[in-house]
Amino acid sequence: MTSYVIRRILQMPVVALLVTFSLFVVMHALPGDPIYAMIGESESTLDEETIDRLREDLGLNDPIVVQYFNWMGDVLRGDLGRSFRDRADISQQIIDRIPTTLQLAVLSLAVAVCIGVPAGTIAAVKRNSLIDVGVTLFAMFGIAVPNFWFSMLLIWLFVITLDWLPASGFVGIWEDPVAAMKHMAMPVTALGLTLSGSIMRYTRSSVLEVLNQDYIRTARAKGLAETSVIVRHALRNSLLPVVTIIGLQLGNLLAGSVIIETMFAIPGLGRMAITAIRGRDYPSLQGVVLLFTMVVLIVNLITDMSYALLDPRVRYSYGATS
Numbered sequence: 082m083t084s085y086v087i088r089r090i091l092q093m094p095v096v097a098l099l100v101t102f103s104l105f106v107v108m109h110a111l112p113g114d115p116i117y118a119m120i121g122e123s124e125s126t127l128d129e130e131t132i133d134r135l136r137e138d139l140g141l142n143d144p145i146v147v148q149y150f151n152w153m154g155d156v157l158r159g160d161l162g163r164s165f166r167d168r169a170d171i172s173q174q175i176i177d178r179i180p181t182t183l184q185l186a187v188l189s190l191a192v193a194v195c196i197g198v199p200a201g202t203i204a205a206v207k208r209n210s211l212i213d214v215g216v217t218l219f220a221m222f223g224i225a226v227p228n229f230w231f232s233m234l235l236i237w238l239f240v241i242t243l244d245w246l247p248a249s250g251f252v253g254i255w256e257d258p259v260a261a262m263k264h265m266a267m268p269v270t271a272l273g274l275t276l277s278g279s280i281m282r283y284t285r286s287s288v289l290e291v292l293n294q295d296y297i298r299t300a301r302a303k304g305l306a307e308t309s310v311i312v313r314h315a316l317r318n319s320l321l322p323v324v325t326i327i328g329l330q331l332g333n334l335l336a337g338s339v340i341i342e343t344m345f346a347i348p349g350l351g352r353m354a355i356t357a358i359r360g361r362d363y364p365s366l367q368g369v370v371l372l373f374t375m376v377v378l379i380v381n382l383i384t385d386m387s388y389a390l391l392d393p394r395v396r397y398s399y400g401a402t403s
Contacts, residue, residue, distance in 0.1 A: 192273025201284025223278020
C-alpha cells in the first residue's frame with residue numbers, strides 16, 4: 082500500500098508537467114495577441130515601440146519552451162505570476178475564488194450522489210418495472226443533455242416565467258444560507274442532475290450484478306429482511322465501480338463548473354479561466370489548469386485508496402505489493 086501511494090505521488094508532477102506544457106503550446110498557437118487583448122486598442126493606433134517594450138517585459142519574445150520553463154521555475158518557488166490583464170497576483174486570485182467553486186462543486190456532487198446511488202439501486206431491485214424504465218430515461222437525459230442547455234431551461238422557467246430565483250450572482254453559504262441556497266439552486270441543479278445520470282447507470286449495473294451472486298441468495302434464505310440484504314450486502318459490495326465513476330466525474334464536474342459559472346455569473350475558478358482565455362491571459366489560465374490538474378490527480382488517488390476500505394481483498398493485494 083505504501084509503495085503504491087508513493088509511486089502515484091511521484092507520477093503526479095510528471096502528469097502536471099505534460100498537461101500544463103500542452104496547454105501552454107495550445108494557448109500560444111491560438112490567434113490573437115495578449116498585448117492587444119490587455120490594452121484593448123486596435124493595432125493601427127498602438128505605438129510599435131510600446132508594444133515591443135510590453136512584450137519584452139512580459140517575456141513574450143522568448144521561445145515558447147523558454148517561457149514555459151521560466152513559468153515553471155516561478156511555480157516551483159510558489160509564485161504563479163501576475164495576470165497580463167490587470168497585473169493582479171494570480172495566487173491570491175485563486176485563493177479568493179476557491180471557496181466559490183468549492184461550494185458549487187460540493188453541493189453539485191452531493192446532489193448527484195444522493196440522487197444517482199439510491200435511484201440506481203431502486204432501478205436494479207425493481208428491474209424491468211416502470212420505475213426501472215423511468216430511472217433509465219432520467220439517466221439518459223442526464224447523460225445526453227448538455228448542462229448549458231439545461232441551465233437555459235431553468236433560467237427560462239424559474240427566472241423569466243415564475244420569477245422565483247435570482248438569475249445570477251453568488252452569496253457565500255456562511256454569510257447568508259437562505260440567499261446562498263437561492264443563488265445556488267439553479268447552478269447546482271443543472272450540474273448535479275447532469276452528473277447523476279452516469280452514477281445511476283453504473284449503480285444499477287453494479288447492483289444487478291451483485292444481486293445474482295450466491296451470497297445474496299444465502300442471505301435471503303437465512304430470513305434477513307430485504308432492506309438489510311440490499312443495503313448491507315448488495316449495495317456495499319457493488320460500490321467499487323460506483324466509487325470509480327464518482328471519482329472520474331470530478332473531471333466533468335470541473336469542466337461543468339466552467340460553463341455553469343459563466344452562465345450564472347458566479348465568480349469562481351471556472352469563470353476566471355474563461356476570462357483568461359478571452360483575454361489571452363496565459364499565466365491566469367495556467368494557474369487555474371495547474372490547480373484543476375492537481376485536484377483531479379489527488380482525488381483519483383484517494384478513490385483508488387478507498388477500494389481497500391470497501392473490499393478487504395483489495396487491501397490484501399496492496400499489502401502484498403508493498
